[in-house]
Amino acid sequence: EWRAVDTLEDDAPATDATASVLAAWACDVVTGYEINPHCAAVARARLAAWLLSMGLAPTEHHSAREWHAALTRILEGDAVQVRDSLLDPGEDRFEMIVGNPPYITPKDATQRTAIRAAYASAHGRYGLHGPFIEAALERWMMPGGFMCYIVANNFMKREWGKPLVEKILAKA
Numbered sequence: 001e002w003r004a005v006d007t008l009e010d011d012a013p014a015t016d017a018t019a020s021v022l023a024a025w026a027c028d029v030v031t032g033y034e035i036n037p038h039c040a041a042v043a044r045a046r047l048a049a050w051l052l053s054m055g056l057a058p059t060e061h062h063s064a065r066e067w068h069a070a071l072t073r074i075l076e077g078d079a080v081q082v083r084d085s086l087l088d089p090g091e092d093r094f095e096m097i098v099g100n101p102p103y104i105t106p107k108d109a110t111q112r113t114a115i116r117a118a119y120a121s122a123h124g125r126y127g128l129h130g131p132f133i134e135a136a137l138e139r140w141m142m143p144g145g146f147m148c149y150i151v152a153n154n155f156m157k158r159e160w161g162k163p164l165v166e167k168i169l170a171k172a
Contacts, residue, residue, distance in 0.1 A: 051067075124158075
């Protein structure tokens with residue numbers, strides 16, 4: 001079930017206050033995972049800068065405390081967490097998944113073997129976008145949810161993509 005923004009009237013005109021309310025709401029529901037701590041810090045900074053650019057505009061429906069709570073969530077790392085989401089998927093489930101998974105094959109042999117053991121799409125000299133597609137469809141997405149990934153199409157042209165197409169995408 002989709003969560004609705006219940007702080008706005010259906011026919012309310014878009015205002016700076018509305019933008020601030022929506023920005024704080026978005027920052028309260030967005031969750032990201034990044035394996036690289038530096039990249040996670042950059043993502044947090046960009047998300048915080050975006051929220052700050054929307055301005056603080058408390059309304060009768062949205063207090064400054066909620067806005068600051070959203071900013072705190074970003075800066076303390078809850079919004080963008082450092083985690084190997086393929087090997088440590090956690091229990092989180094999402095209504096919408098948006099991403100640009102890496103197209104590379106893992107360089108670390110231990111990680112490559114662990115991913116191969118956990119994912120049917122990690123076949124042969126697989127690209128990481130295969131396991132990311134599989135994880136999104138089978139582990140992370142709520143029933144009825146949506147997924148949007150930017151991926152290379154090489155999985156459709158190479159042998160390693162056959163299990164992804166036949167076993168994972170065929171069910172989706």
